[in-house]
Amino acid sequence: WRAAQVHRPTTAAQVETHLRRHVYPALGDKQLRDVRPTAVQSFVKGLEAKGLAPATVEVIYRYVSAVFTAAVADGLLRQSPCRGVKLPKVEPAKVKPLAVDEVWRLVEEAPDRYRALVLTAAATGLRQGEMFGLTVDRVDFLRRRLTVDRQLVLMPGGAPELAPPKTTASYRDVPLPDLALEALSSHLATFGAGQDGLVFTNDRGEPIRRTRFSDVWRPMVKRAGLEGTVFHDLRHHYASLLIRHGESVKVVQARLGHASAAETL
Secondary structure (H helix, E strand, C coil): CCCCCCCCHHHHHHHHHHHHHHHHHHHCCCCHHHCCHHHHHHHHHHHHHCCCCHHHHHHHHHHHHHHHHHHHHCCCCCCCCCCCCCCCCCCCCCCCCCCHHHHHHHHHHCCHHHHHHHHHHHHHCCCHHHHHCCEHHHEECCCCEEEECCEEECCCCCCCEEECCCCHHHCEEEECCHHHHHHHHHHHHHHCCCHHHECCCCCCCCCCCHHHHHHHHHHHHHHCCCCCCCCHHHHHHHHHHHHHCCCCHHHHHHHHCCCCHHHHC
16 A cells, blocks of 8 residues: 655655555555445545545545556556545635734734744744744844745654755745834844744744644634634735735745745635
8 A cells, every 4th residue: 555655754644644544444454456446435435424524535535546546557457446436525715814903913912932923924924834943044134034945844753853845836035024023033032042043932942843832822812812713824814915915926926935826816
C-alpha cells in the first residue's frame, strides 16, 4: 500500500495517519488485484458512516486512488478500481470576513503575549505556521516589510521546527502597516525574541505549538463574542481589506502567497 509518492514531511505524516486509521483497517489485508470498484465505493461509504466531513472523505479517497494509480503505472494492475466511485458532495464554505471592529475585539481580548500576533496576522495575512515561524531577521523595520520564506511545523512525536513554506508561491515579501510595525516593536521590547530568533513564543519562551495555542485562542474568541472564529479568518480579513482598497486580484494573490489567481478568487 505504500506508493513512492514525494511529500513534504508534514503531508507525509498526514498521509500515514489517514492510511493507518482509515485505509489499512478496511483494505489493508487485500491484494491490490483483489480490490474492486465496489469495495472502494463501500470503503467511501464507510468513511461517511464514521461521520467524517465530505472534504476529509475526499482527501482520504485521493490517497487511496494515488496508490492504485501508481500500481497501474508500475504495471501491477491493468486499471484502477477507483474508476466511477461516487464521493459525497463537498459544499463550498462561504467566506464571511471579519469586520474591522471584530478584529479589534480579538486584539483587545488577546493575552498580552499574543496581542501582537493577532494584530500582525490580520495586517499581513500570514498563515498560522508562517506567523509562528517568523523570526526577527525576517522583519525589516526600515523598509517596513517582512519576508516569508519558512514556517513552523510540528511533526508527530517531535519538536516544532522551521521548514519551507507551504508552496513555492508562498515565498513572498509583505508590506507592514504602521500598526503592525508598532505592535511588533512593542512586543519584542517587552518579551524579546525566543530560540532561533522567533518573534512569537509561548509563556515559557518556547516555539508555539498549534495544539497548545488553541487553549489560548478558544477562550479569547469566546470573550470577544466571536465563537467559531478560527485563526485563518484573520487571513480572510486581510484579503478583504486589500479588495476593499482596490487592489487587483494579482496583488492579492501575491500578498497571500497563492499559487494561482483562481485560488484567490
